[in-house]
Amino acid sequence: MKNIYYLCVFFLVIKNDCLYAVESEWSHSFNAISDFRIVNDLYETNPLVTEDAISNKNSNTESSTSRLNLESWNDKTNVSTQIRFKYENNQVDNVNSETEIDEFFGEYEFTDELFIFAGRRNIVLGQSYGINPIDVFSDYSLLDRSLNSSRKRIEYPGQDMLGFENLYDEGSTISGYIAPKISFSNNERDQALLSKSMFLSEFNSDFSILGFIDERSGLGFSFTKPQEKASLFYADVSLREGRDRALIRADTSSSVEGDFLTIEGDQKKLYLESNVGFSYAFHTGGTFNIEYYFNQNGYTNPEWLQIKGLILTNSNNVANGVDIDQSESNLNSLNSYLTYEVLRREYVFMRYFSSFIFDEDSNFETTVFHSLEDGSGSLSVRLEKSLISDLLIGLYLNSNYGNSYDEFKLRANQFQGVAYATYHF
Numbered sequence: 001m002k003n004i005y006y007l008c009v010f011f012l013v014i015k016n017d018c019l020y021a022v023e024s025e026w027s028h029s030f031n032a033i034s035d036f037r038i039v040n041d042l043y044e045t046n047p048l049v050t051e052d053a054i055s056n057k058n059s060n061t062e063s064s065t066s067r068l069n070l071e072s073w074n075d076k077t078n079v080s081t082q083i084r085f086k087y088e089n090n091q092v093d094n095v096n097s098e099t100e101i102d103e104f105f106g107e108y109e110f111t112d113e114l115f116i117f118a119g120r121r122n123i124v125l126g127q128s129y130g131i132n133p134i135d136v137f138s139d140y141s142l143l144d145r146s147l148n149s150s151r152k153r154i155e156y157p158g159q160d161m162l163g164f165e166n167l168y169d170e171g172s173t174i175s176g177y178i179a180p181k182i183s184f185s186n187n188e189r190d191q192a193l194l195s196k197s198m199f200l201s202e203f204n205s206d207f208s209i210l211g212f213i214d215e216r217s218g219l220g221f222s223f224t225k226p227q228e229k230a231s232l233f234y235a236d237v238s239l240r241e242g243r244d245r246a247l248i249r250a251d252t253s254s255s256v257e258g259d260f261l262t263i264e265g266d267q268k269k270l271y272l273e274s275n276v277g278f279s280y281a282f283h284t285g286g287t288f289n290i291e292y293y294f295n296q297n298g299y300t301n302p303e304w305l306q307i308k309g310l311i312l313t314n315s316n317n318v319a320n321g322v323d324i325d326q327s328e329s330n331l332n333s334l335n336s337y338l339t340y341e342v343l344r345r346e347y348v349f350m351r352y353f354s355s356f357i358f359d360e361d362s363n364f365e366t367t368v369f370h371s372l373e374d375g376s377g378s379l380s381v382r383l384e385k386s387l388i389s390d391l392l393i394g395l396y397l398n399s400n401y402g403n404s405y406d407e408f409k410l411r412a413n414q415f416q417g418v419a420y421a422t423y424h425f
Helices: 002-016 301-320 324-337
Strands: 027-043 059-073 077-090 094-109 114-121 159-167 173-179 191-200 205-213 218-228 231-241 247-250 260-263 270-281 286-295 346-354 362-371 377-388 391-401 413-424
Touching: 247 301, 260 324, 301 324
Parallel strands: none
Antiparallel strands: 027 059, 027 413, 059 077, 077 094, 094 114, 114 159, 159 173, 173 191, 191 205, 205 218, 218 231, 231 270, 247 260, 270 286, 286 346, 346 362, 362 377, 377 391, 391 413
């Protein structure tokens, strides 16, 4: 119903060719892409994931996406829209189709320095490639990591919000956004953000500070400094109120070995999440990024040992025919509690991208997200080639590695392969 409402408004704007200024001359820009994909997902059982939990999940999926971008503007007003039409056919749910309005907002130049906007908008904050601690308007579970870096964070549903940007002569900008949870919006909770961005000439650096109101309110910092002609140092840091995950403890009062209790984390303490990165551009056209990511919300070694012990106990119970129903229920519950983007505290992310891998019309990207605490991780490889000026074909492969009880091997989806073709209109 919300999407139908936005589509009606969208077509009214196009038809009448105006917004707030009927007599102004309007200009338009339009672009679109059409994308066809074949996706193979491989789910595997492990000590945490039972056969029943992944039954019917291994499948080949055929999908197509059309993305339309339209921008209309005059002297004072700008209207931007992004709509995705998605179609999917898989072996499990058969045919699904949906329309997603990622963005539809109007921006008005109130003065030469002050801009105000209203509508659905996709706000992207920070610059980290791996995990971005200050990108507070995003939900990483909604990101399609099979998309390349030019599309991954762009093809994402925005939030309904009001906001402003105020520019200052010295080069700084103050921005504010408020995204309330209201009946006709897609906002799941109330959020607000106020930020100031500036250029620190004495350090030759860009710096931003932001404060935000959310389920876990806090402060954020972003910093970028060119080191030499071809290198860049950057950092994204947040301090947020309250731990984002429950503590899991063995229930010593239960008669079933392997039962557990969940305890809410400290909701008054500030928890640090940071990503510090370095980028180097080679003269051959390649770029290398390395990032160190720390998340204080993650499970400590003692906490993780308790969780691994519970997984081991319950999986042994199932294997030995002891309290099978309760133990399988415990494993499913543990699996639902361990769905965070990361479970531990320390990671390193590495990325290499080359725009000239075979010829000038092809590119190559590989990434590694590696846990420094148990040595498990995720490895991805992407190859893309332009056949003609507007047609791109690609192959994306992602696989997890590690030992049986390590973080990334406890995840159900162990491999994904995607072949795709994208046409730009």
